[in-house]
Every structure is written in structure tokens, then in C-alpha cells.
Amino acid sequence: MRIALVITSLGVAGAERLVVDLADRFASLGHAVLLVHLTGTAEVVPRHPDVTVLGMGMNRSPLSLLIALRSVRRSLKAFRPDLVNSHLVHASLFARLLRLTLPMPRLVSSAHNMNEGGGRMRMWAYRLTDWLVDISTNVSDEAVAAFVAQGAVKPGRMVTMHNGIDVAKFHFLPKARVQERRALGCTDRKLLLAVGRLHALKDYPNLIRAFAQVKGQVPGVVLAIAGEGPLRAELEALVRSLGLVDDVRFLGVRHDVPELMSACDVFVLSSESEGFGLVVAEAMACGRVVVATDCGGVREVVGDAGLLVPPRDPEQLAAAILHALALRPAVTAVMAQQARQRIERLYSLDTAAKKWLALYQSPSLPSA
Missing domain, CATH: 3.40.50.2000 (Glycogen Phosphorylase B;)
Known part of the structure; x- marks a missing residue:
């Protein structure tokens, strides 16, 4: 053809x-x-x-x-x-x-x-x-x-x-986890990751405000945001205003997303609107615990293999992130396996x- x-x-x-x-x-x-x-x-x-x-x-x-x-x-x-x-x-x-x-x-x-x-x-x-x-x-x-x-x-x-999702490309990479966490300066700290353009529909202010609440209860946590876009200066100003400069990393465009996803402890999607939520599926394929806003097709992707919260609600987003960070390792391992299997079965x-x-x-x- x-x-x-x-x-x-x-x-x-x-x-x-x-x-x-x-x-x-x-x-x-x-x-x-x-x-x-x-x-x-x-x-x-x-x-x-x-x-x-x-x-x-x-x-x-x-x-x-x-x-x-x-x-x-x-x-x-x-x-x-x-x-x-x-x-x-x-x-x-x-x-x-x-x-x-x-x-x-x-x-x-x-x-x-x-x-x-x-x-x-x-x-x-x-x-x-x-x-x-x-x-x-x-x-x-x-x-x-x-x-x-x-x-x-x-x-x-x-x-x-x-x-x-190319499940041969998006999977957990143990060595990359160690290397990326060292490069981001969070070897002994919890790492949250978001990936996507710095665009209004991704609602990064929602994530940053939620992170400020998480930071109040988990002092060592770090937030990394991979992506570039027209709102970068505005988002950096919000980070400064909330006193989070030392804890938020703007990574720009990255071509090593599977490595970054392997490095994080929780992957977060804070969008107010999504068609499908491709990055969520990619994070699930990498065996990550996912916290995502319930918008567009995200619910179809996540099913019962992650945590969903309403869009535009930093309090509930923060609560879900705190819940994910507090999960026992055995529970995290089960969620990771379920997430990977769901993507392999439905969205490869x-x-x-x-x-x-x-x-x-x-x-x-x-x-x-």
C-alpha cells in the first residue's frame, strides 16, 4: 500500500x-x-x-x-x-x-x-x-x-x-533512572515529572500551585518540567513568586523522555484539556505511577491503573500527588505492572x- x-x-x-x-x-x-x-x-x-x-x-x-x-x-x-x-x-x-x-x-x-x-x-x-x-x-x-x-x-x-505507544522504546530503564536523577540533583529526593508544551491547555499553573502545597508536606520533593513554549517566562515568574526556584527544574525540549520518565517517582499531567493524553500512556508504559487530570480521553487511557482528579483544582491535584508519594513500594510495584500491561494490551x-x-x-x- x-x-x-x-x-x-x-x-x-x-x-x-x-x-x-x-x-x-x-x-x-x-x-x-x-x-x-x-x-x-x-x-x-x-x-x-x-x-x-x-x-x-x-x-x-x-x-x-x-x-x-x-x-x-x-x-x-x-x-x-x-x-x-x-x-x-x-x-x-x-x-x-x-x-x-x-x-x-x-x-x-x-x-x-x-x-x-x-x-x-x-x-x-x-x-x-x-x-x-x-x-x-x-x-x-x-x-x-x-x-x-x-x-x-x-x-x-x-x-x-x-x-x-512504542512499548519497545517506552519502558523502565534502571540505569537511566540513576543517571538522570544524579543529573537533576535529586538522588535522595522524590521527583515529580511533567512533559508537554508550555501552553495554556496544559495548565502548568495548576501543577505549580499544587506542587507548592506538596512541598509544604514533603520538603525534599523536586518538580521537573520537560517542554518549551510561549508561557515559559510566565511560569518561571510564578515559580519565583511561590519561592520554588530551588525545587522546580525547567528542562526545555528533551529527546530522552523514556529516560526522564524512568527517573521520576510520580508522573503528573495537569491539563485542562487533552484529546488522548499520549504522555500519560508513555509514562504508564515506563511503569510510572500516574496522577492526571480527568480531561478528554485521559480516563480511557488510565482506567484503574492511576489516579485521576478534576481539572483546574490544585488542592485535589496536590492531595493525589501526596497520596502517590506515600504509597508503599509493594503497592507502587503493582501499580507500575498494571499500568505497563494496560498499555501493552490496549495502546501499543x-x-x-x-x-x-x-x-x-x-x-x-x-x-x-
């Missing part, structure tokens, strides 16, 4: 890492894969040598859009895909425009959140162009329901396709790739 994947960018984020992992897995199964990213430089790239990656360098200008449409059209005509799968809102709208001038055997449009980071106009654009796709997907049942409720798609025109990359290929090859996709 010849598969073309089109995504807005290849930055260090959950959707981008998933698409790169899927591209690798499809290629390893013998499929021809073309991966097109519209903007920026590729920060995450496929490892399989047979995946062709094309960057368009597109910006916000109408001329840049026209040039990119022409270039991708030419590339797809040469590649002759059996299916095009677009990911994230800008790439999905781009692929729909492209289909007006380029015949595509099949076009699948994939969202990765409750509203793809936009408001009514973005949902209206989805609905207006829905007739141009064969089927849309989203990463959780709750995200699908949100798109239907917002009028972006009609019922039955969007299906759930859960994210997949192999499972996800098989489901995607079954969707791609389905004799009859739902129609408008």
Missing part, C-alpha cells in the same frame, strides 16, 4: 511523534510511505530509511499557501498514493483544498484534540469541508463526541482511533498500526 501522511509540522509534541512512529511502523511492514510536513523544520523524524520526508516551509501568506499546494500536488501525483491521511487542523484543511484539484483514492482527516485548538470558525471550516473527506478520526471517544457536539462533523462521520503502537491499516483498507468507509 502507498500511504501519504500530511501533517502541519514535525515539532516535539504528541501528535507529531505519533505520526512519525506510525510512518516507521508502516514502512517496516512493507508499505511505501511519504510524510509531508507543511511548516517549520523537522524536530522529530522517522528512523526507517524507506520513509520519504518532504518539508514545505509554508508560512501564513496566501502566496506561500499556493506554492505549497502546487508542490504537494506535484509530489502526490508522482507518489501515486492509495490513501492520504492528514493530521492536525491546518494539514487537514490543506488536504481538503488539495482534493479539489487532485483526485485522491481516499482521504482520511485526523484530529488530535477536543477542538484542535480553535473556536467556532475552525469547527465551521471542518463542517463546511467535510464532504471532501471519506472519514475523519479523533483520538478518544470523548474527543469525537466533542466534535459532533460542536457541529464540526455529523454523527458517524468521525471515528475513534486511539494513539499508539503495533495495535494502533493494525487498526489504522484496517481503516485504510476497509472496503467501504462511511460516506457523507
Whole structure:
């Protein structure tokens, strides 16, 4: 099968890492894969040598859009895909425009959140162009329901396709635990970890305020935050105002996430909104105790293998973190095993790739 994947960018984020992992897995199964990213430089790239990656360098200008449409059209005509799968809102709208001038055997449009980071106009654009796709997907049942409720798609025109975790990559690494904890200066201290862009939807102020409460009862605890984004200065100011400068580590973009996850004692997700919660699944695959806000598809991921609290409630988040830190080692070991087994059973990359290929090859996709 010849598969073309089109995504807005290849930055260090959950959707981008998933698409790169899927591209690798499809290629390893013998499929021809073309991966097109519209903007920026590729920060995450496929490892399989047979995946062709094309960057368009597109910006916000109408001329840049026209040039990119022409270039991708030419590339797809040469590649002759059996299916095009677009990911994230800008790439999905781009692929729909492209289909007006380029015949595509099949076009699948994939969202990765409750509203793809936009408001009514973005949902209206989805609905207006829905007739141009064969089927849309989203990463959780709750995200699908949100798109239907917002009028972006009609019922039955969007299906759930859960994210997949490369369990061969994300697993507990004992040596890395020792090394990373030494590097972070917390060899004999409890370590909390959060991973994700420093963006409003991740609600890091919620985490930092909860951590201030935890710090009052567990003096030696450290919080590490891996990720970069527009709110870094604001978050650093909040840390200073709460007197936590010596206890919070902003790590920036990291490419050793499995190692960091192995190092932590508790992984924390503080988001106010998530589509799936990919980092939660990755932490579970690494055998970590997870404390997460109950938003989007996170409940579907965690099940009974972690602790869930309401979003935007630092008091309850702090209480859950304190509970997790106080667990006896034997209980922690059982939770770690249950978490790993849940991801292997339900959300492994192999499972996800098989489901995607079954969707791609389905004799009859739902129609408008």
C-alpha cells in the first residue's frame, strides 16, 4: 500500500511523534510511505530509511499557501498514493483544498484534540469541508463526541482511533533512572515529572500551585518540567513568586523522555484539556505511577491503573500527588505492572498500526 501522511509540522509534541512512529511502523511492514510536513523544520523524524520526508516551509501568506499546494500536488501525483491521511487542523484543511484539484483514492482527516485548538470558525471550516473527506478520526471517544457536539462533523462521520505507544522504546530503564536523577540533583529526593508544551491547555499553573502545597508536606520533593513554549517566562515568574526556584527544574525540549520518565517517582499531567493524553500512556508504559487530570480521553487511557482528579483544582491535584508519594513500594510495584500491561494490551503502537491499516483498507468507509 502507498500511504501519504500530511501533517502541519514535525515539532516535539504528541501528535507529531505519533505520526512519525506510525510512518516507521508502516514502512517496516512493507508499505511505501511519504510524510509531508507543511511548516517549520523537522524536530522529530522517522528512523526507517524507506520513509520519504518532504518539508514545505509554508508560512501564513496566501502566496506561500499556493506554492505549497502546487508542490504537494506535484509530489502526490508522482507518489501515486492509495490513501492520504492528514493530521492536525491546518494539514487537514490543506488536504481538503488539495482534493479539489487532485483526485485522491481516499482521504482520511485526523484530529488530535477536543477542538484542535480553535473556536467556532475552525469547527465551521471542518463542517463546511467535510464532504471532501471519506472519514475523519479523533483520538478518544470523548474527543469525537466533542466534535459532533460542536457541529464540526455529523454523527458517524468521525471515528475513534486511539494513539499508539512504542512499548519497545517506552519502558523502565534502571540505569537511566540513576543517571538522570544524579543529573537533576535529586538522588535522595522524590521527583515529580511533567512533559508537554508550555501552553495554556496544559495548565502548568495548576501543577505549580499544587506542587507548592506538596512541598509544604514533603520538603525534599523536586518538580521537573520537560517542554518549551510561549508561557515559559510566565511560569518561571510564578515559580519565583511561590519561592520554588530551588525545587522546580525547567528542562526545555528533551529527546530522552523514556529516560526522564524512568527517573521520576510520580508522573503528573495537569491539563485542562487533552484529546488522548499520549504522555500519560508513555509514562504508564515506563511503569510510572500516574496522577492526571480527568480531561478528554485521559480516563480511557488510565482506567484503574492511576489516579485521576478534576481539572483546574490544585488542592485535589496536590492531595493525589501526596497520596502517590506515600504509597508503599509493594503497592507502587503493582501499580507500575498494571499500568505497563494496560498499555501493552490496549495502546501499543503495533495495535494502533493494525487498526489504522484496517481503516485504510476497509472496503467501504462511511460516506457523507
